[in-house]
Amino acid sequence: MTNRRDVLKYLGLTALSVSALNASAANTEVEPILNSEDPLFWDSVRNQFMLSKDKVFFNCGTVGVMPKVVFEKLCDHSRYLATHVADWEYKDDNKEQFISGYNNLLPIRTKVAKLLNCEVAEIAMTDNVTNGMSYIANGITLQPGDEILTTDQEHGGGQSSWKVKEKRFGAVFKTVAIGKPITSSAEVLDIIVKAFTPKTKVLMLSHMISGxxxxxxxxxxxxxxxxxxxxxxxxxxxxxGHIKIDLKDIDCDAYVGCFHKWVGAPTGTGFMFVKAMHMKDLWTTVASYRWDDHADEGFRFTQRGTGNFAILLALEVALDFHFQLGPDNVYARIKFLGERLRNGLRQNKKVKLFSPKEEAMCAGISLYNIDGLTGAQLQDAYWNKAKMRPRSQGDIFGVRHSTHIFNSTQEIDRALKIVEELS
Ligand SMILES: Cc1ncc(COP(=O)(O)O)c(C=O)c1O
Incomplete structure (x- = not known):
């Protein structure tokens, strides 16, 4: 539970940021309503990151940035393990925090379930999206000829395990083109629904297209x-950690994700959600003692052999940090900065924007290029002029530019100035 004072205290902002908080949130146990445009408040948030101030990071689409408290937890626990591993009594896997992989990780899974609005037993911890997706593709049974449908814009870590399914078991992997830029959500819906056939058994797609x-x-x-x-x-x-997720509302059968991009957790932290009615029938890919114990389905998949507890405890701190700010507030700030960038880019006739035309389909990721440049050239120009780091997306699509809570309006405006200079 969060109230206004908690947020300020946690972030060490007591004197600074009162103006950023909606007065109605005072002394209540509800998510505080922050002003997504308040520079004073978001500067204070920026100070919670160690990120070097002479460089600007615009690439959370690849990997995020740990807040200081997260990094400290990672170091402290690693130091504790190196110093005190002899304290380990081997009495209760679920209480002892020396190695992960045997512990049911209930406190962390509970926070993940809260973030996603689902049941704890439906959550298994994974290292990343690629292995979460592989557990699902590998764990469900398909017959030769059964079709797996996806889009033409999927990441290798999302789609490749389904290609294995095709090669190994004779399922049919099909993609459908959804356009780049996408015109509207109605059009995407129509394209995908028209691509269903009576043989379609699985639909796998990105909630947010990476590119x-x-x-x-x-x-x-x-x-x-x-x-x-x-x-x-x-x-x-x-x-x-980017847009708000409500799995009960979306009503998908399975969902995989990671915390090392937008939540600011250490790399190697992810999850797999599978609806309870399906999880009980999912074969495990990585098997240990619990492989056939259905008392806690999420634990059955979480028990994957020795792993690093420090990254999981640091993940827990990252989730706490995220909850303290409030998922809605984080989204609002990310979106505000992303929209400011896109609005600026739209003014420039030499810029081609490949993000969706419908602004409601966009948040913190923008994709664009300048006439006559490759993505690598644009990426290098950003670095050489201002030590800014968006990520090249190849010759045609230019750069993918991610905005997050540690970015500022000045950084966006400086980026737009550079685009103007180059165009
Ligand atoms: C849409 C999408 N799927 C899957 C992945 C792979 O994620 P991970 O490296 O966590 O397995 C990425 C990484 O960028 C991605 O953007």
């Missing part, structure tokens, strides 16, 4: 799939 930041209308798509008895699995690599 363009397009937020797909997954609730509507999943409802259409459900009507046809199609198993739906969403790739949430880009959504967790």
């Amino acid at each position: 363009s930041g397009a937020i797909l209308p997954v609730k509507e798509i999943c409802a259409e799939a459900k009507r046809r008895g199609i198993f739906t699995v969403l790739d949430g690599a880009q959504t967790i």
Whole structure:
């Protein structure tokens, strides 16, 4: 539970930031309403990051940045393990925090379930999106000829395990082109629904397309799939800690994601959600003692052999940090900065924007290029002029530019100035 004083105290902002907080949130146990445009408040948030101040990071789409408290937890616990591993009594795997992989990680899974609005037993911890998706593709049974449908814009870590399914078991992997830029959510829905056939058994797609930041209308798509008895699995690599996720509302069958991009957790932290009614039938890929123990389905998949507890405890701190600010506030700030960038880019005739035309389908990721430049040239120009780091997306699509809570309006405006200079 969060109240206004908690946020300020946690972030060490007591004197600075009162103006950023809506007075109605005072002394209540509700998520505080922060002003997504208040420079004083967000400067204070920026100070919670160690990120070097002479450089500007615009690439959370690849990997995020740990707040200081997260990094400190990672170091402190690693130091504790190196110093005090002899304290380990081997009495209760679920209480002792020396190695992960045998512990049910209930406190962390509970926070993840709260973030996503689902049941704890439906959450298993994974290292990343790629292995979460692999557990699902590998764990469900398909017959030769069964079709797996996806889009033409999926990441290798999301789609490749389904290609294995095709090669190994004779399932058919099909992609459908959804456009870049995407025109509208109605059009994507229409394209995907028209691509369903009576043989479609699985629909796998990104909730947010990695290459363009397009937020797909997954609730509507999943409802259409459900009507046809199609198993739906969403790739949430880009959504967790970025846009708000409500799995009960989306009503997909499975969802995988990671915390090392937008939540600011250490690398190697992810999860897999599978609806309880399906999780009980999912074969495990990585098997240990619990492989066939259905008392806690999420634990069955979480028990994956020796792993690093420090990154999980640091993940817990990152989730606490995220909850303290409030997922809605984090989204609002990310979106505010992303929209400021896109609005500026739209004014420039030499810029081609590949993010969706419908602004409601965009948040913190923008994809664009300047006439006559490659992505690598644009990326290098940003670095050489201002030590700014968006990420090249190849010759045609230019750069993918991610905005997060540690970025500022000045950084966005400076980036727009550079685009103007180059165009
Ligand atoms: C949409 C999407 N899926 C999957 C992945 C792979 O994620 P991970 O490296 O966590 O396995 C990424 C990484 O950028 C991604 O953007």
